[in-house]
Amino acid sequence: DHENGRQEAESENILSAFKTSAVLNDSAREKTIFIHGKVTDQDAVVILEKTPIRQDSLDELFSGSSLKLEMRNDIYSTYRLQAPPHLNEIKTTVVCPATEKHVKKYQRQESFLVEETAEDYQSITLAYIQKQSFSMQWVYNILEKKAEADRIVYEDPDPQVGFVLLPDFKWDQKQVDDLYLLAIVHQRNIKSLRDLRSEHLPLLQNVFQKGKEQILQHYKLPASQLRVYLHYQPSYYHLHVHFTKLGYEAPGCGVERAHLLTDVIQNLQSDPRYYETRTLCFPLRADDGLLGKFKEAGKL
Amino acid sequence: DHENGRQEAESENILSAFKTSAVLNDSAREKTIFIHGKVTDQDAVVILEKTPIRQDSLDELFSGSSLKLEMRNDIYSTYRLQAPPHLNEIKTTVVCPATEKHVKKYQRQESFLVEETAEDYQSITLAYIQKQSFSMQWVYNILEKKAEADRIVYEDPDPQVGFVLLPDFKWDQKQVDDLYLLAIVHQRNIKSLRDLRSEHLPLLQNVFQKGKEQILQHYKLPASQLRVYLHYQPSYYHLHVHFTKLGYEAPGCGVERAHLLTDVIQNLQSDPRYYETRTLCFPLRADDGLLGKFKEAGKL
Numbered sequence: 103d104h105e106n107g108r109q110e111a112e113s114e115n116i117l118s119a120f121k122t123s124a125v126l127n128d129s130a131r132e133k134t135i136f137i138h139g140k141v142t143d144q145d146a147v148v149i150l151e152k153t154p155i156r157q158d159s160l161d162e163l164f165s166g167s168s169l170k171l172e173m174r175n176d177i178y179s180t181y182r183l184q185a186p187p188h189l190n191e192i193k194t195t196v197v198c199p200a201t202e203k204h205v206k207k208y209q210r211q212e213s214f215l216v217e218e219t220a221e222d223y224q225s226i227t228l229a230y231i232q233k234q235s236f237s238m239q240w241v242y243n244i245l246e247k248k249a250e251a252d253r254i255v256y257e258d259p260d261p262q263v264g265f266v267l268l269p270d271f272k273w274d275q276k277q278v279d280d281l282y283l284l285a286i287v288h289q290r291n292i293k294s295l296r297d298l299r300s301e302h303l304p305l306l307q308n309v310f311q312k313g314k315e316q317i318l319q320h321y322k323l324p325a326s327q328l329r330v331y332l333h334y335q336p337s338y339y340h341l342h343v344h345f346t347k348l349g350y351e352a353p354g355c356g357v358e359r360a361h362l363l364t365d366v367i368q369n370l371q372s373d374p375r376y377y378e379t380r381t382l383c384f385p386l387r388a389d390d391g392l393l394g395k396f397k398e399a400g401k402l
Numbered sequence: 403d404h405e406n407g408r409q410e411a412e413s414e415n416i417l418s419a420f421k422t423s424a425v426l427n428d429s430a431r432e433k434t435i436f437i438h439g440k441v442t443d444q445d446a447v448v449i450l451e452k453t454p455i456r457q458d459s460l461d462e463l464f465s466g467s468s469l470k471l472e473m474r475n476d477i478y479s480t481y482r483l484q485a486p487p488h489l490n491e492i493k494t495t496v497v498c499p500a501t502e503k504h505v506k507k508y509q510r511q512e513s514f515l516v517e518e519t520a521e522d523y524q525s526i527t528l529a530y531i532q533k534q535s536f537s538m539q540w541v542y543n544i545l546e547k548k549a550e551a552d553r554i555v556y557e558d559p560d561p562q563v564g565f566v567l568l569p570d571f572k573w574d575q576k577q578v579d580d581l582y583l584l585a586i587v588h589q590r591n592i593k594s595l596r597d598l599r600s601e602h603l604p605l606l607q608n609v610f611q612k613g614k615e616q617i618l619q620h621y622k623l624p625a626s627q628l629r630v631y632l633h634y635q636p637s638y639y640h641l642h643v644h645f646t647k648l649g650y651e652a653p654g655c656g657v658e659r660a661h662l663l664t665d666v667i668q669n670l671q672s673d674p675r676y677y678e679t680r681t682l683c684f685p686l687r688a689d690d691g692l693l694g695k696f697k698e699a700g701k702l
Binding site: 385 | 499
């Protein structure tokens with residue numbers, strides 16, 4: 103239709119006008135690349151990621167592709183397969199205009215493990231978060247249905263225990279093997295795991311229970327196939343919970359950054375101030391402003 | 403030339419004659435798929451892996467592809483990019499004829515998350531461990547220097563708080579990027595995380611402290627570059643601690659199986675019975691005998 107036609111014409115322009123200035127990061131294992139450049143005079147970050155190979159397209163892939171033999175040895179042979187473009191798409195994300203912060207976010211960096219005491223949180227981390235005053239507008243757009251409304255899988259509209267469940271950008275929703283959803287809570291005053299107290303147990307239990315039920319209903323994936331967790335530090339300071347498929351090594355599911363929701367709930371049940379008082383460890387990238395603050399305070 | 407022409411004609415045949423019988427494994431993250439099937443009457447395994455995105459083909463990729471807009475929100479937009487086939491090949495490996503052994507080698511095992519209460523541990527897990535009576539002889543051989551003595555990096559010989567530090571088999575020790583060492587404790591009565599009580603704090607703190615010091619000394623890697631953790635379930639029931647480089651996504655470092663030693667220490671400091679009483683989550687593979695026991699008990 104007209105709207106689609108206009109959108110596709112528009113979209114064709116954006117990358118042909120793109121001038122690469124630097125590759126920020128890439129992964130041969132994951133078939134991704136992060137590029138910084140310019141679209142006309144605006145800074146932009148372009149992320150390319152090859153799509154997973156889909157089982158349901160194998161027949162068409164095998165019959166519609168051409169093969170170039172590379173090597174043959176006994177029972178083993180290798181080929182380069184050239185597939186019809188529609189069966190072999192590349193997921194493309196454009197951030198434009200991109201700020202310095204976006205460029206840094208995607209730049210490859212060493213990480214350092216920080217041990218944050220309760221006092222460090224107050225004097226270093228909280229002070230840093232408040233000074234930065236990161237915009238949460240894109241989160242509020244989702245919660246208010248001003249953006250991405252068609253992507254919402256489920257909503258519990260309750261202002262205290264409610265949340266919106268939607269796919270993470272990283273997931274193309276074509277297969278459940280790399281299922282990745284986010285539950286973004288309606289409450290706006292919980293920045294992160296650090297702010298959680300026993301009063302938040304009804305919220306956490308509601309997200310855990312309904313999130314699992316909805317994923318079973320929509321994707322036929324039972325709770326025993328899910329990894330449900332929070333990040334600390336999160337990438338944005340509005341409470342959200344990650345749901346990923348067990349067995350899919352989602353970025354950020356490592357023990358140094360992820361906290362199983364079931365552990366969080368148990369910890370708050372036995373100690374209402376667990377996350378207020380505990381020393382928490384997390385990795386920070388070399389260029390993270392927060393790491394600089396920990397260094398200045400002589401904590402690293 | 404003639405030879406190439408013949409090879410390409412030949413290669414075109416092999417996949418169009420391929421009949422898929424089962425997907426053995428796939429990885430959405432790595433964009434790979436392992437397929438079992440038949441070429442005419444012969445068993446075959448076909449492995450497809452998308453190729454990494456090459457920096458030197460970006461200009462051609464951007465100018466020669468078409469883009470379909472998927473989503474737009476504020477400064478973020480996502481597209482499906484359809485690339486010219488020669489810029490977006492799929493590496494294809496064919497094993498033909500394939501034996502039963504090839505098929506098993508590539509077969510994936512699903513994992514399931516188990517929630518083990520304190521009672522489940524006593525009645526299911528502990529009973530299973532004791533019945534299996536896994537041999538720990540290879541561990542005792544290391545502790546007694548009857549095997550692998552030349553691989554030992556450091557030893558604290560104290561029978562209560564001492565341990566042996568040595569490289570994990572997965573690490574080839576050629577570079578520190580994938581550093582992986584194990585500390586195996588001298589005490590023989592601690593099966594796993596579940597057995598840990600506050601009385602073990604001096605042992606855990608000694609392993610943590612001296613392990614970090616020794617790694618700094620031998621490999622110039624400071625503690626801020628290390629991920630130090632236990633597995634639950636462990637792969638053998640004699641207490642050991644994993645030291646891996648932060649940023650190296652070591653197998654088993656996911657939040658569903660790994661427990662940071664620093665968290666373990668804090669949890670025992672505030673609650674001596676934390677690991678005795680807590681419900682613990684962990685993944686088990688479909689073919690794991692312990693999973694069968696949880697299923698028999700109606701816990702999954």
